[in-house]
Amino acid sequence: MSFWKDLKNAFSGKDPNQAFKERMQQEQQQILDSKDKEGVRDKVITSKNFFTQQIEKTEKYINELNQEYIQKKKEEPNFDFSGYFNDFNIEYSHLIRAKYSKGDEIKTILPDCSILMEVANKFWSPNMDYSDGGDMNLMSLLEIISLGILAEVEKEYFEDLATTIKEKKFQDFVIDYFINSQIPDYPIREKLLIDDNKSVNFFVDILKTEDKIEAVKKLKIYLDKYYYTLENLDYEYNTHKFENGRNFYGYWCWEAGALVNVKGLDDGILRYNQFYPYDFVHWKDKDINKPKKPTFLNE
Structure with a gap:
């Protein structure tokens, strides 16, 4: 039957091997799709190629911004560079997230966390009053400090940041709590810059929960809802x-x-939550030799 079908296709101008070719193409595409997903941590866009492009785009922009910054510094050394450092903060945040999402080894991301912490000490504008929060993005600052804790950056970064925050009269319970975890004599003030946010208030409740089992249960609710x-x-x-x-x-x-790190919680129930950075919390379990401290912007 197949012979007559192939003969009919031959006379009709159809490729008798078309079905076979299409099947092989589908199988090859499935293999490529499988390789593209292999090792990707992100559960939203599970494509290694996608995050590779995001990383390349971000690194290109960081290099361009770096060159512009260096040139500007030569031309106007007294210029307020806080805007540049804010941009560096955004781009290094993107870079860290994209690398982690793609599935890169944590040891390749640790130096970026140190740079992010160093940037945090530079992007406070000298002319801005931050006592009421100013233009400081609280969630961005929380992200920076959290990554600093997870990457175990040098204490001097936290000391410098604490000095700057005091000078700017910046107060927020969550930020104070995490800085205090690294610098024990740093005061924790009760003030919340964002006090009408359900997510923030629930997170504060977790920070204040002393019982570890109860705290991790609440943290799961926070991540889920x-x-x-x-x-x-x-x-x-x-x-x-x-x-x-x-x-x-x-x-x-x-x-x-960072909260799991600071409180010493058992995060087993959080491991498969799509937003929880389990591998980053446990990078030391794999006996990774921490890279040397990077030098920011050739300084």
């Missing part, structure tokens, strides 16, 4: 859905990992 919300993520909410994910780098709740 409070973290991925428009109220909490603001402009980053649903970025994977717009412009083919052009501004998406991964939704990672670094503060949850």
Whole structure:
């Protein structure tokens, strides 16, 4: 029967091997798709190629920004460079998230966390009053400090940041709590810069929960119900859905990992939550030799 079918296709001008070719193409595509997903941590866009492109794009922009910064510093050494450092903060945040989402080894991400902490000590504008929060993005600062804790950056970064925050009269319970975890004599003030946010208030409740089992149960609720919300993520909410994910780098709740680190919680029940950075919390379990401290912007 196959002979007559192939003969008929031959006379009709159809390729008798078309079905076989299509099947082989499908199988090859399945293999490529499988390789593209292999090792990817992000559960929203599970494509290694996608995050590779995000990393390359971000690194290119960082290099361009670096060159512009260096040139500007030569031309106007007294210029207020806080805007540059704010941009560096954004881009290094993107870079860290994209690398982690892609599945890169943690040891390759640790130096970026040190740079992010160093940037945090530079992007406070000398002319801005931050006593009421100013233009400081609280969630960005929380992300920076959380990554600093997870990466175990040198204490001097936290000391410098604490000095700057005191000078700027910046107060927030969550920020104070995490800085205090690294510098025990740093005061924890009760003030909340954002006191009408359900996510923030629930997170504060977890910080104040002394019982470790109860704290990790609440943290699971936070990750399941409070973290991925428009109220909490603001402009980053649903970025994977717009412009083919052009501004998406991964939704990672670094503060949850920092909290587990600080409180010494058993995070087994959080391991498979799509927003919890389990591998970053446990990088020392793999006996990774920490890279040497990087030098920021050739300084």
